[in-house]
Amino acid sequence: MIAFENVAYSYGGGELLSGVDLTLQPGSFHFLTGPSGAGKSTLLKLCYGELLSTKGRVVLFDRDIRGVGRDGLARMRRRVGVVQQDCQFLDHLSVAANVTLPLSVTGREGDPQDLSDLLGWVGLTHLAGARPPQLSGGERQRAALARAVITSPDVMLADEPTGNLDWEMSLRLLTLLVELNRMGKTILIATHDMNLIRAAKTQVAARVLRIKGGRVELAGAEL
Amino acid sequence: MSGLGTALRDLVRPDPGADRLVPPTGMGSWLTVFTAGVMAFLAVFALALSLASGRLADRWADALARTSTIRISAEGAQVAAQTEAVLALLATTPGVASARALSETEERALLVPWFGSDLPLEDLPIPQLIEVTEEGSGYDAEGLRLRLEAEAPGAVLDDHARWRQPLAEAASRLRFLGWGALLLILATTGAIITLAANASLSANESILKVLRQIGAQDAYIARAFVRRFTLRTLGGAATGVVCGLIAVWILPSGDTTGGFLTGLGFSGSSWLLPWLLPVLCAIVAFVATRAAAFRKLAEMT
Structure with missing residues (x-):
């Protein structure tokens, strides 16, 4: 589904990631951990081509991201749902319109009942007509999750999705992601919340990857 | 595309x-x-x-390219004689479609915008004007000037080229x-x-x-x-x-x-x-x- 082959990424100041080899099989569930600034967000952005590696190859859906062009990359991104810690929305549109945006850009119209079910699933039915600036941090995260899954993507990438949530809401979001994984979706969650990882391991066969010294390694049994 | x-x-x-x-x-x-x-x-x-x-x-x-003017300045009866001579000359000039002497009223109308209607124009030595209309490729201006010089010394050809x-x-x-x-x-x-x-x-x-x-x-x-x-x-x-x-x-x-x-x-x-x-x-x-x-x-x- 996603493969990194000897991938490196450097900002102006030096190499953040180097020699990263990684394969995410279809239907797998992975956590990505590491200290702040280790490169978790960067690795996620490399997965869907928001950033391009400075060395090596990133393969998404069996195609090298670097060779597909901007329109090809856009088509590939439709199969990837992304939830970021700092979720961005189109603030002049309602929550419902923002959630259905991925359908609009492909010329599709969502089924109102499906939308209603989806908003109910993330607990935002009562806020369907609200504008994003009116939402709390947790509500924004759930709205972003709804937007990410509305096209039923093959891969879900989440960057600190519970960063703005209390524990109860974090567990609820985790349950939603686990449900998606059970539907066959590939999940990769970047987090430093060890409690969340432990909670997930009770529900799903999740593997934990850790970024250390710019490289990605499989975390040990201490988790 | x-x-x-x-x-x-x-x-x-x-x-x-x-x-x-x-x-x-x-x-x-x-x-x-x-x-x-x-x-x-x-x-x-x-x-x-x-x-x-x-x-x-x-x-x-359009207005200028096909027309030209001959101005006759002479003393008294000489004006009428030279006008007759010039019109006769123009009648036999190749490239001239028609020629006619402007009447006193027409000349007055030309001057009124500049001098006003109260000026006693009849007391001024106003030259006689002949309007010439060309045909075909027009006439030979230099040749016409030489003929005018010989037959009507007071006549001056203005073919408008200078200001047109x-x-x-x-x-x-x-x-x-x-x-x-x-x-x-x-x-x-x-x-x-x-x-x-x-x-x-x-x-x-x-x-x-x-x-x-x-x-x-x-x-x-x-x-x-x-x-x-x-x-x-x-x-x-x-x-x-x-x-x-x-x-x-x-x-x-x-x-x-x-x-x-x-x-x-x-x-x-x-x-x-x-x-x-x-x-x-x-x-x-x-x-x-x-x-x-x-x-x-x-x-x-």
Whole structure:
């Protein structure tokens, strides 16, 4: 589904990631951990081509991201749902319109009942007509999750999705992601919340990857 | 070409999904409408200037190219004798279609605008004028001058070439100046709309990022901006043209004594020409915004 082959990424100041080899099989569930600034967000952005590696190859859906062009990359991104810690929305549109945006850009119209079910699933039915600036941090995260899954993507990438949530809401979001994984979706969650990882391991066969010294390694049994 | 064709089709076919992507407010919207309106207003005058110059050049050319004047200055009865001689001479000159001596009333009418009707013109030594109309490739001016010198010493041929040429050139240059001004106005419109589009794209960069992330293609993202800026420009320019046409329409109407300024306007079907300006402005806006949008999206990659 996603493969990194000897991938490196450097900002102006030096190499953040180097020699990263990684394969995410279809239907797998992975956590990505590491200290702040280790490169978790960067690795996620490399997965869907928001950033391009400075060395090596990133393969998404069996195609090298670097060779597909901007329109090809856009088509590939439709199969990837992304939830970021700092979720961005189109603030002049309602929550419902923002959630259905991925359908609009492909010329599709969502089924109102499906939308209603989806908003109910993330607990935002009562806020369907609200504008994003009116939402709390947790509500924004759930709205972003709804937007990410509305096209039923093959891969879900989440960057600190519970960063703005209390524990109860974090567990609820985790349950939603686990449900998606059970539907066959590939999940990769970047987090430093060890409690969340432990909670997930009770529900799903999740593997934990850790970024250390710019490289990605499989975390040990201490988790 | 197919991309451009699709973009043009998208322009005329509304897509509520794409159209709502860009927030409906902002300075850029007013700037675009205002600029398009003002530029179209000015363009109407530039167009009117061009057309008026063209008409003037044609009128002068038509009126002067085929005619010339012979002026006879002599003492008393000599005037009538020399006039007779010149008319006889002209009747046998190849290239002369007709020749006639202007009557006293006609000569007086020529002088009244300069001296007024109260001046006792009959007491002034006014030369006799003979109007010559050419035919075919015209007459041999040098040959005619030599013959006049021999048969009517007081006759002087004025074939209008001396002042016709500079006038025709001036009118022609004025016409090109008008077209040049029109091009500059369109170029300025394009530049200002590019600035406004760039400002709008930068102000909405977070929207572009969201759209990119959820899989929108560049053409889809650009469409929202292109359509909005093009339609705003079209509307602004149409308003500017209406105002410009009203302003031209209320200018004093042309007459023979009013000269160039009162001839500044449109006539007949040329009143329809200014309506091409909103279309031209819209094309400029379409190209400028599309280029700006794709450039911005390429920079974000």
